[in-house]
Amino acid sequence: MTLEELAARTEIHDVLLRYCRGLDRIDMSLVRGAFHDDAYIHFPESLHIGGAEGFFKFLTDEMPRFNRTQHFLGNSLIEFDGPDIAFVETYLQADHAASERHHWKGETVKMWARYFDRFERRNGVWLIAERRLMVDLMYRYPNKENWFDDHPDASASPRDGTDRVLRKVAGYHGTPIGKKSLTDD
Secondary structure (H helix, E strand, O other), rough: OOOOHHHHHHHHHHHHHHHHHHHHOOOHHHHOOEEEEEEEEOOOOOEEEEEEEHHHHHHHHHHHHEEEEEEEEEEEEEOOOOEEEEEEEEEEEEEEEOOOHHHHHHOEEEEEEEEEEEEEEOOOEEEEEEEEEEEEEEOOOOOOHHHOOOOOOOOOOOOOOOHHHHHOEHHHHOEOOOOOOOOOO
16 A cells, blocks of 8 residues: 555545544535545435535535434555545444434434445545445434433534634644633533
8 A cells, every 4th residue: 555545545445534523523615525526326215316505505405404323434454545535435424413304303313334335536535436335234313202301512513614623623634723722611
């Protein structure tokens, strides 16, 4: 494995992580930033099949209907087809706590799935050119009465762009960007 290939793997993995953060924090600029403008998305037919702009519109409407989401990425196999194309299979587990505005009407659903992505490096940047979501299994938790929140700040993860994780605390080489730390509000 070359240094260039190692660097490409890291860049691809970072794109996947930023995409998930964008979903969970409802930051569509992060989601949009994971895809080339002409990307094509194959989600289940009831969700979205088509171009990137329609996909972003779907997510912009859909994600605020959840009270919380958490997307966890697992195994990720990256196979290169030349220096500028990579085929990537990534395992995914995602929890979705629906609001009453969602068609799941307040229920919480776990999904086990896989992303199949075609990444392309264009102008030196690796982004998704094509994505397919393969849902392997979904589980609806028995009822919302089983959920509890007994920690005073357990619900302190806002999804409105103010989450503290979105504030940069250090730049490249660990150089501090500002005087605030992760514990400052």
